[in-house]
Every structure is written in C-alpha cells, then in structure tokens.
Amino acid sequence: MRKQIAAANWKMNLTYQDGEKLLDEILDAGISLAPHQHAIFAVPFPYLIMTRSEVAEEYNFHAAAQNCHHKTAGAYTGEVSVEMLQSIGVHYCVIGHSERREYNAETNAMLAAKVNLCLEYGITPIFCCGEPLDIREAGTQNDFVATQLKESLFHLTAEQLRTIIIAYEPIWAIGTGKTASTEQAQEIHQYLRSVLAGKFGAEVADEVPILYGGSVKAGNAAELFASPDVDGGLVGGASLVAADFVSIIRALK
Numbered sequence: 495m496r497k498q499i500a501a502a503n504w505k506m507n508l509t510y511q512d513g514e515k516l517l518d519e520i521l522d523a524g525i526s527l528a529p530h531q532h533a534i535f536a537v538p539f540p541y542l543i544m545t546r547s548e549v550a551e552e553y554n555f556h557a558a559a560q561n562c563h564h565k566t567a568g569a570y571t572g573e574v575s576v577e578m579l580q581s582i583g584v585h586y587c588v589i590g591h592s593e594r595r596e597y598n599a600e601t602n603a604m605l606a607a608k609v610n611l612c613l614e615y616g617i618t619p620i621f622c623c624g625e626p627l628d629i630r631e632a633g634t635q636n637d638f639v640a641t642q643l644k645e646s647l648f649h650l651t652a653e654q655l656r657t658i659i660i661a662y663e664p665i666w667a668i669g670t671g672k673t674a675s676t677e678q679a680q681e682i683h684q685y686l687r688s689v690l691a692g693k694f695g696a697e698v699a700d701e702v703p704i705l706y707g708g709s710v711k712a713g714n715a716a717e718l719f720a721s722p723d724v725d726g727g728l729v730g731g732a733s734l735v736a737a738d739f740v741s742i743i744r745a746l747k
C-alpha cells in the first residue's frame with residue numbers, strides 16, 4: 495500500500511520547552527503505526543536535534559525541517575543548508591510551503607534547486623503546491639498546480655520522483671478554518687496523480703503519497719483521508735494540540 499502520512503507543521507510556533515512537552519504527550523499516547531504509516535514533525539530549526547532524538551526509538555516517527563536553502567553552502571547569512579540537515583540526521587524537509595512562496599518570494603525554479611539538493615543528500619522533500627482563492631474561483635486550479643509540478647519536479651527521473659512526497663495545500667484553506675470538501679480534495683489529488691502519470695508513468699505516480707493540507711482537524715481527518723488519492727495530511731494549527739494530532743495520526747488509512 496502507498497505510504498500514508500500525518501505531517502505536523504509547527505511553523506514559527508511554540509517555545510523549545512512547549513515543543514518538547516507536545517512531542518512527549520503525542521508519543522505517550524502509545525500510537526502504533528503500521529509499516530505503511532508515518533508521522534512526521536516539521537519543527538523550527540533549533541528544535542530539530544531534540545525532535546530527532548525524541549522520535550529516535552519510535553517506529554515510523556520522523557523529524558523534518560520546514561525549509562532549506564537552494565544553494566549548497568557559502569555566504570548566505572542566516573540560512574540552513576541541506577548538508578547541515580543531513581549532518582544532524584534529518585531525513586525530511588518541507589519544500590515550497592505557500593507561506594515561503596509568498597513571504598520569501600520562492601519561485602518554482604528555486605524550489606526545483608531545493609528538491610535537487612534534498613535528493614542529492616538523501617533527504618525526502620515534502621513538496622507543497624496549491625492555488626490561491628482567485629485561481630480557485632476562476633476554476634483554473636488544475637492548470638495552476640500542474641505548472642507548479644512541471645516547473646519544480648518534471649526534470650527529475652522517475653526513480654527520483656518515486657521517493658518524494660507531495661502536499662496539496664489550497665492557500666484559501668490554510669489557517670482559515672475553511673477545508674476543501676472531500677470531493678474537491680479527491681478530485682484535485684486524482685488530477686495531480688494523472689499529471690505525474692503523464693510524465694513518469696502510472697506505476698510511479700501510484701507510489702507517490704499526496705497529502706492534503708488546509709485546516710485538517712481531528713474532526714475531519716478521517717473523512718478526508720478516506721478518499722483513495724488522499725494519503726494523509728500536512729497539518730498546521732491542529733498539530734499544536736497533542737490530542738488533536740494524535741487523532742489525526744490515528745485517522746490514517
């Protein structure tokens with residue numbers, strides 16, 4: 495079965511102590527994941543080593559960075575390289591979250607460079623795509639997200655593509671309390687998979703987990719994840735509350 499993933503995105507929230515307490519509460523819930531199920535915590539950079547060691551003994555629990563720089567190394571004050579992440583044992587990195595695309599002017603070409611570096615250093619990119627509200631209202635969301643995939647991922651080989659994770663996150667649903675309906679989510683996830691199949695073949699496209707992100711909550715996760723092409727979620731707000739994120743992990747297929 496394709497991997498099913500609950501990924502937490504803490505964004506710029508929580509102190510170190512609060513983060514450690516939250517992780518402890520989640521791990522204390524005694525969740526037992528199946529081999530195809532994974533829980534990933536995308537935490538602020540200063541919490542990565544703590545998170546990695548907290549989850550080290552847990553089956554299929556992982557730490558993730560929320561970003562990395564698109565250059566290998568050098569005079570980029572304040573930035574964090576993929577090699578640095580690799581050197582502390584981090585194996586996942588969120589790439590192209592809409593907040594970074596918007597506030598840090600990240601382009602599809604820059605994200606392609608980040609994806610390349612991640613793959614070179616053995617880090618799995620969690621590649622985010624998704625349309626703003628005006629594009630959804632104009633009904634052109636499929637073309638919009640297909641372009642994001644084409645410009646950041648279509649240079650990869652099929653072997654590389656099968657190792658990545660995609661997160662579809664409609665911007666109008668992130669942090670707004672508005673969730674895409676299960677039908678809307680399934681429809682665009684199926685479309686994204688067909689775009690991947692067109693370029694890399696159906697067998698490869700079938701292996702790529704496509705997560706849904708945008709106001710996933712304890713109360714709607716099971717319904718969203720039940721759709722055949724929704725392979726879990728990338729979760730912001732609800733990942734900051736232990737009981738809620740535990741329920742979301744338990745809602746994985």
Ligand code: PEP
Nearest residue numbers: 668669707708709730731
């Ligand atoms: C996100 O941060 O990627 C996200 C989907 O946030 P929220 O769950 O709060 O909408």
